[in-house]
Amino acid sequence: MIRMHYSFDFAQQMHFPSNPLQPGPMYFLTPRKCGLFGVSCEGLQKQVNFLIDEGMSSGKGSNEVISYMHHFTHFGVGETDVDLHCDNCTGQNKNNFMLWCGAWRVAHKLHSTLNIHFLVAGHTKFAPDCGFGLIKQAYKRTRVVENSSPESRLNIPQLVGLEDGTVFVNMFYWQAHLNPYFRKLPQIKSYQHFSFDAKRLGVVLARTHSDAEPVSFQLLCDPDVLPPVDCFPAQLAPGLATDRQTYLYSKIRPFCSDEAQDITCPAPQSTTQNGTQKRMMV
Incomplete structure (x- = not known):
């Protein structure tokens, strides 16, 4: 049994080419954009950073967050029990699609337990921001993610795709894949902690705070019918x-x-x- 804790977030996008002296004629122009999504593993002192060229970016919604987190399993250590930390952004994180994905993962025994924790309101800085800070400092000088932490090797780059359209991290329509099988949790915004256990298929335990009594809710429309474990509908890169x-x-x-x-x-x-x-x- 292995238990791991991960924190994830989007960073403010970067632009390239980048010049710390910012030539005057370029000041009011908009260079090519690069999005940044980081997943930090404090236990291993590593952070995987998804580098998202604007031609690869479909947005910052739940489909994208779940797709990045699903791909992140390639960097995992085979953990059976997972704790996730993220902020309260409803469009990205605190939504029913994220809960449905958690229920889907444990239902298919991809994890034994999975817990999602949201930051206390008013607190927005946490582990991924350390890696983001190092990247942006180094980017002004070297423009290389790996060189942002030469001694600790904290930051690990993962290209989502190339400028020519080559894709390395696939995006999927998770909303369409999960929606037919699940129902919404009422008053989802009032809860901060959500727990899933493979022994209770489709059930989420929701808490308003860590010491609160949990509220149990069956997310599956039919506990005997699970969403497929594969064959996700593909979301193609939009291009420029x-x-x-x-x-x-x-x-x-x-x-x-x-x-x-x-x-x-x-x-x-x-x-x-x-x-x-x-x-x-x-």
Whole structure:
């Protein structure tokens, strides 16, 4: 039996190319964006950081959070019991989809127990912010996540995808996958701690605070029918809109180094009727 504790959060997005001196002509421009989602394991003093190019970003909703956390199992240690910490953002974390995912994981014996804890209202700083801070300090100088913690090796990078559309971390429509099998927990915002146990399929124990008496609620519509453990509906990378590609090519490309221009700000492409890409004249 292995028990692990993980904390996760989004960081404020970064931009590239980045210049600490910020050239005057670039001050009012918007370079290419890179999102950052971190999962911190305090027990191992490691943090996996998902680097999300704007062409790979579908948003910051529950589908994305669950997809990143699902992929994070590749970095796990085979833990049977899991504690998760996150903030109270309803669009990302404190929502029924996250609870349904927790119930789904323990129902399929991916974990024996799973607990989700939300930060006390008014407290927003926790473990992932340490890794984010190191990354942003180093990014001003080196632009490399691994070099942000050369001695401790705290930060581990995980590319979600490349600028050319290559995908490394798949996104799925978890809402569509789970919704037919579960029902909503009433007054979900009033609770701070949620617990799931593989011995009680579909049941969540919700507490308003750590010492409160738990409220038991059956999330499964039919405890004898579980959502499939695989075959998730895929959520394709959105890519960059043509006007955004044109903006990067015409406005940002001059500020990129020669070797990075065709990666960060390539010539715009459009999609033909047969789905292939063709380069546009600029």
